[in-house]
Amino acid sequence: MASQRGEGEMNTTPAEPADRERARAIPEAAVARLAVYLRVLSGMADQGVNAVSSEELSQAAGVNAAKLRKDLSYIGSYGTRGVGYDVEVLVSHIERILGLTRNHSVAVVGIGNLGHALANYGGFPGRGFPVTALFDVDADLVGIPVGGIPVSHIDDITAVCVEREVSIGVIATPPPAAQSVCDRLVSAGVQCILNFAPVVLQVPDNVEVRKVDLAVEMQILSFHVARRADEAAGVSVGNNGLGVDGMVIRP
Amino acid sequence: MASQRGEGEMNTTPAEPADRERARAIPEAAVARLAVYLRVLSGMADQGVNAVSSEELSQAAGVNAAKLRKDLSYIGSYGTRGVGYDVEVLVSHIERILGLTRNHSVAVVGIGNLGHALANYGGFPGRGFPVTALFDVDADLVGIPVGGIPVSHIDDITAVCVEREVSIGVIATPPPAAQSVCDRLVSAGVQCILNFAPVVLQVPDNVEVRKVDLAVEMQILSFHVARRADEAAGVSVGNNGLGVDGMVIRP
DNA sequence: TACCGCTTGTGAACGCATGCACAAAGTCGG
DNA sequence: CCGACTTTGTGCATGCGTTCACAAGCGGTA
Ligand SMILES: NC(=O)c1ccc[n+]([C@@H]2O[C@H](COP(=O)([O-])OP(=O)(O)OC[C@H]3O[C@@H](n4cnc5c(N)ncnc54)[C@H](O)[C@@H]3O)[C@@H](O)[C@H]2O)c1
Ligand SMILES: NC(=O)c1ccc[n+]([C@@H]2O[C@H](COP(=O)([O-])OP(=O)(O)OC[C@H]3O[C@@H](n4cnc5c(N)ncnc54)[C@H](O)[C@@H]3O)[C@@H](O)[C@H]2O)c1
Numbered sequence: 209m210a211s212q213r214g215e216g217e218m219n220t221t222p223a224e225p226a227d228r229e230r231a232r233a234i235p236e237a238a239v240a241r242l243a244v245y246l247r248v249l250s251g252m253a254d255q256g257v258n259a260v261s262s263e264e265l266s267q268a269a270g271v272n273a274a275k276l277r278k279d280l281s282y283i284g285s286y287g288t289r290g291v292g293y294d295v296e297v298l299v300s301h302i303e304r305i306l307g308l309t310r311n312h313s314v315a316v317v318g319i320g321n322l323g324h325a326l327a328n329y330g331g332f333p334g335r336g337f338p339v340t341a342l343f344d345v346d347a348d349l350v351g352i353p354v355g356g357i358p359v360s361h362i363d364d365i366t367a368v369c370v371e372r373e374v375s376i377g378v379i380a381t382p383p384p385a386a387q388s389v390c391d392r393l394v395s396a397g398v399q400c401i402l403n404f405a406p407v408v409l410q411v412p413d414n415v416e417v418r419k420v421d422l423a424v425e426m427q428i429l430s431f432h433v434a435r436r437a438d439e440a441a442g443v444s445v446g447n448n449g450l451g452v453d454g455m456v457i458r459p
Numbered sequence: 460m461a462s463q464r465g466e467g468e469m470n471t472t473p474a475e476p477a478d479r480e481r482a483r484a485i486p487e488a489a490v491a492r493l494a495v496y497l498r499v500l501s502g503m504a505d506q507g508v509n510a511v512s513s514e515e516l517s518q519a520a521g522v523n524a525a526k527l528r529k530d531l532s533y534i535g536s537y538g539t540r541g542v543g544y545d546v547e548v549l550v551s552h553i554e555r556i557l558g559l560t561r562n563h564s565v566a567v568v569g570i571g572n573l574g575h576a577l578a579n580y581g582g583f584p585g586r587g588f589p590v591t592a593l594f595d596v597d598a599d600l601v602g603i604p605v606g607g608i609p610v611s612h613i614d615d616i617t618a619v620c621v622e623r624e625v626s627i628g629v630i631a632t633p634p635p636a637a638q639s640v641c642d643r644l645v646s647a648g649v650q651c652i653l654n655f656a657p658v659v660l661q662v663p664d665n666v667e668v669r670k671v672d673l674a675v676e677m678q679i680l681s682f683h684v685a686r687r688a689d690e691a692a693g694v695s696v697g698n699n700g701l702g703v704d705g706m707v708i709r710p
Numbered sequence: 711t712a713c714c715g716c717t718t719g720t721g722a723a724c725g726c727a728t729g730c731a732c733a734a735a736g737t738c739g740g
Numbered sequence: 741c742c743g744a745c746t747t748t749g750t751g752c753a754t755g756c757g758t759t760c761a762c763a764a765g766c767g768g769t770a
Contacts (some may be wrong), residue, residue, distance in 0.1 A: 209671025235757065243678040247657055261717065270504050270659040274759055281719055289718040290766045306678050314677070321579045325572040326673075333659070335674045336681070386685075387639070399687075400680035402673070406498055406582070408521040411476055416683045418676050422577075422653070423586045425669050427494040428487075429627055429651035430587075432667045434558025436650075486727065512747065525729055525750095532749055539737040540748040 220314060234305070238279045244269050245276070246302045253295050261292035270421050274354040308336045315341040315398070318381030319349055319359050322404055327355035340372045345385075353423075362392070369396040376400045383407045485556070489530045495520050496527070497553045504546050517642060559587045566592035566625040566649070568640050569632030570600055570610050573655055578606035587655045591623045596636075613643070615654035620647040634658045641668075 233412055234242075248268045252260060257336035262280075266273040280287070280298070283305045288294045303309060314337050316326050342359045344350065349359045360368050369377075377393040379386050379401060393401060394415055403409055404418040411417055485493075499519045503511060517524040527604075531538070531549070534556045538544045554560060565588050567577050578593055593610045595601065600610045611619050620628075628644040630637050630652060637656035644652060645666055654670045655658055662668055 234682075237757065239679055239682050240675060241674040244641065244659070244672075246678070247674070248659070263717085268659065272759070274761090275757090276756080277717090277719065279547060285719065287718055288766065289764075290716045290768090292717070303680065305685075307681040307688070308678065312677070312681050312684070321576040325576040328572045331674060332677070335678075337674070337677050359656055373661065375684060376677060400684060402680065407498070408495070408519065414687075416680055418680060420673070421495075421673055422671070423498070423582060423588070424491060424494040424628060425564070425653055426583070427497070427559065427586075427589050428490055429653065429667055429669060430558040430563050431485075431490050431556070431628060433563070434556075436665075437558075472721090488727070506749050514747085515747095523729065526727090526749095527730090528749065529728080536749065539736065540734075543744045543747070 218449050234282045236280055239306070241269070241271060241275075242283070242302050242306060243277050244271075245279070245325045246299065246306065246308075249295055249302070253299060258295050259292050260295055260298075265293070311336050311338055312400075313338055313340045313373050314374045314376045314378060315339075315343065315365075315369055315372075315393075316380060316381065317343045317355055317362065317365070317454070318395070319344045319346075320380065320382075323380040324354055326380060327357065329355070337376065341368050341374055362389070365392050366396040369393070369398060374398055374441070376402060379403045379405055379409075381405060391447075484693075485533045489533055490557070492520070492522060492530050493528075493534070493557060495522075495551050497550065497557065500546055500550050504550060509546050510543050511546055511549075513538070516544070531572070537608065538557070554578075562587050562589055563626045563651075564589055564591045564624050565627045565629060566590070566616075566620060566623075567629045567631060568593065568594045568613065568644070569630065569636070570595040570597075570605055570618070571631065571633075574662040575605055577631060580606070580607065592619050592625055614639070616643050617647040620644070620649060625649055627653060630654045630656055631659075634655060 222255065233421075245265065252459065262273050266276040269276065277287075280293070281354075283301055286297050288299055300404050314332065316323050316339060319327060323342070323344070327339060332339055339355065339357060342354055342357050343362045343365055344359050345362045347361075350361045352359055367439070368374075368377045374396070375391075377397065377398040377400070379393075381389050381391050382407045386403065386407045387409060389402070390401060390409045390411065394411060399415050401411070401415065401417045404421075406421050406423060408432060409417050494518065499516065503519075506536075511526050513528045517527040528538075531544070534552055537548050537552055565583065567574050569589060570578060570593050574593070574595070578590060583590055590606065590608060593605055593608050593617055594613045595610050596613050598612075601612045603610055619625075625647070626649065628641075628649040628651070630640050630644075632640050634656045637654065637658045638660060639660060640654060641654070641660045643669065644668070645662060650666050652662070652666065652668045654658065654668060655672075657672050657674060660668050
């Protein structure tokens with residue numbers, strides 16, 4: 209539960225094995241892909257396509273066809289053998305599983321570079337995630353509308369979140385403020401947090417955190433470059449501007 | 460290789476099993492965590508800490524201590540039994556493995572909401588990822604400096620990328636332009652791409668793509684809310700605007 | 711109606727990652 | 741110098757996720 213999932217996995221607690229755990233047994237990885245299928249299917253629906261085979265859909269989503277079918281099987285059997293899937297039907301079933309039959313109100317905290325971009329972004333409302341509240345400590349920002357929503361002061365976070373039924377909190381503050389903001393969101397009743405600050409947040413078990421750390425993403429890319437580089441040329445990357453460092457990794 | 464990794468995994472090709480595959484056998488998931496350890500360790504080093512045990516470090520990074528030790532063991536044995544790890548030593552070894560001994564020049568394409576935020580963000584250069592080039596199609600933007608770098612026209616992408624030795628391309632354009640931009644980056648020799656546009660990019664095998672899809676992140680959070688909701692109350696989420704649909708999932 | 715070809719859905723095998731538990735290896739105090 | 745204590749490094753078992761391969765099921769056709 210109290211995970212800290214992000215790009216490459218990152219469990220925190222062992223998560224009790226039995227309890228009422230079995231619940232809805234859809235693998236986490238499959239959920240992420242279902243969201244991708246949904247986007248692709250929505251695009252197809254918009255273009256008037258109304259039937260699709262697992263082969264076509266998997267291609268468009270960039271995954272293995274068998275995996276796609278297994279993923280879809282987790283949510284039920286809504287295809288027609290010999291034919292494929294009805295786009296509309298699939299869309300509505302995935303939406304139901306992902307809990308998108310109701311809107312999820314989003315609050316953005318920290319209206320700086322990133323916060324502005326998020327607040328101005330028009331892509332969320334259409335996907336069921338209306339941004340309904342913005343917060344910052346900066347008095348100069350409070351009251352000013354960004355993307356149509358006036359910025360509230362961070363001290364009003366509980367009242368505003370409750371009033372606007374915020375269910376997802378997005379943290380876009382500097383790292384030192386992130387934990388404090390997180391705590392405030394949690395005590396305001398927000399149970400889902402998307403964190404852009406490069407810090408590991410501590411939250412109670414009933415709160416779900418996902419993090420987006422761009423530096424980590426880049427470092428993973430960097431790793432692949434490096435691996436590829438000394439895979440090609442046995443050793444030594446070539447023109448590195450750093451003295452002696454091109455030796456073998458493992459002794 | 461030609462994966463499309465993101466939040467929850469997303470393989471594309473089966474990736475030939477043997478070949479020279481064995482290479483550097485560090486699990487992808489471990490690489491992502493190493494980047495997190497590195498950040499935590501850097502923070503510790505800044506605070507004057509110079510030794511740390513696996514228990515402390517794992518706590519700070521939000522992972523299991525055993526997992527942390529296993530992750531570190533992939534890069535070698537640099538701890539001292541009975542004592543712990545030397546922070547500096549660990550930092551430099553992780554940096555070496557992640558290929559951070561040399562800087563990776565970054566180009567951002569699409570200087571809109573998000574592109575501005577990225578260009579203005581001061582966190583990348585310090586972590587070894589200097590942003591050295593910005594591109595857009597919009598003639599009004601070309602020439603204007605953002606975050607100290609003047610925006611170049613997208614048509615100059617090859618020349619500029621080659622000249623500035625760009626190794627990572629960040630795509631922050633609207634979705635319809637993403638594939639085309641991606642193709643241009645690839646033909647300019649860029650082998651690593653970080654994609655913010657919600658589309659599945661097609662790339663050759665020698666190019667590594669990672670995607671950041673915020674809508675997907677939110678949908679995953681939404682799924683957990685929904686799961687938790689009907690875990691508490693037996694069945695039926697409540698007010699869904701879709702006729703008859705509140706039945707059990709699997710027959 | 712009976713057959714044929716196509717696509718789904720899934721059982722089973724495999725492989726990767728996680729977590730446990732402990733031996734190996736080092737430090738520190740006496 | 742020795743013994744007790746601490747913490748690493750890792751073999752092994754377990755569980756999850758991916759992939760294969762095929763039977764079951766459906767539409768179309770004669
Ligand atoms: N901008 C990017 O592209 C980018 C990229 C990667 C990561 N990040 C991370 O995202 C976060 C935000 O980045 P940014 O560039 O937008 O920073 P920023 O400095 O531009 O904006 C931060 C905003 O948060 C506000 N703030 C500070 N303390 C607060 C508090 N306690 N409560 C509410 N608001 C508070 C500030 O007033 C400011 O408006 C940082 O943690 C950064 O590391 C940003
Ligand atoms: N802004 C956000 O917070 C946010 C959140 C999630 C996803 N995204 C995604 O990130 C991408 C960018 O979002 P945004 O809000 O910055 O959009 P935006 O419209 O503000 O900016 C897009 C920029 O790309 C430029 N552009 C268009 N076509 C181009 C081309 N062929 N080559 C170079 N530049 C081109 C445009 O001139 C514009 O400046 C979109 O795909 C969006 O879906 C953005």
